[in-house]
Amino acid sequence: MEVKLWEGGLQSQEIKAIEIIQEAFSPDPISGKSRPKSGSSMQDQMRGLGLKGMFPWKGYAGFRFVDAKGNEGEFDLVIVTHCNVLIVELKDWNHGEVKSRGDRWYKNDVDMGRSPVSVTQKKVHLLKNKLERFKHRFSNSGWTPFVHHFVVMTGNAG
Known part of the structure; x- marks a missing residue:
């Protein structure tokens, strides 16, 4: 998977995590086949189902998006499948335990x-609203x- 990085929008640990994600969804340059990690990758599993035409995915990382109303979102990584x-x-987040109380997260x-x-x-709502305006251009x-969202914990906090 190719990922477009916007300069200055990411921290070093985020870039490292994105590189790992990018590699997981990229084919091996020698064989052209995807690289299975500890068994088989998600990409291999989906290809095994006979799903053709769904790759390559594209990634965009480290950018800010502002809608017409001034609502803003900073995106670590957006993957388009x-x-x-x-x-x-x-x-x-490292060295400790992560807990939530109400709508707040705490580390130690x-x-x-x-x-x-x-x-x-x-x-998600910001991006959905923008995509809705351009849906007539989609294939x-x-x-x-x-539009789905995930929070990925990359540190060693529990």
Whole structure:
């Protein structure tokens, strides 16, 4: 998977995590086949189902998006598949336990801010609204792609 990085929008640990994700969804340069990791990759499993024409996926990382109303979202990684848009929020939290209380997340009783899940859900709405305006340009008969979100913990916090 090719990922377009916007300079200055990412921290070093986020770039490292994105490189790992990128490699997991990229073919081996010698064989052209995807690289299975500890068994088989998700990409291999999906290809094994006979799903053709769904790769390559594209990724866009480290950018800000502002809608017409001034609502803003900072995106660590957005992956565009054949039918979905995946928003990935990366959290590299280390040395401790992560807990949630209400809509706040804490690491070792230190308030880390609003829940990354809630924050990323807001980004889903921003992106869905933008995609809706351009659905007539899509090759899938004018349907807006499904937008999903994930928070990926990349550090060693429990």
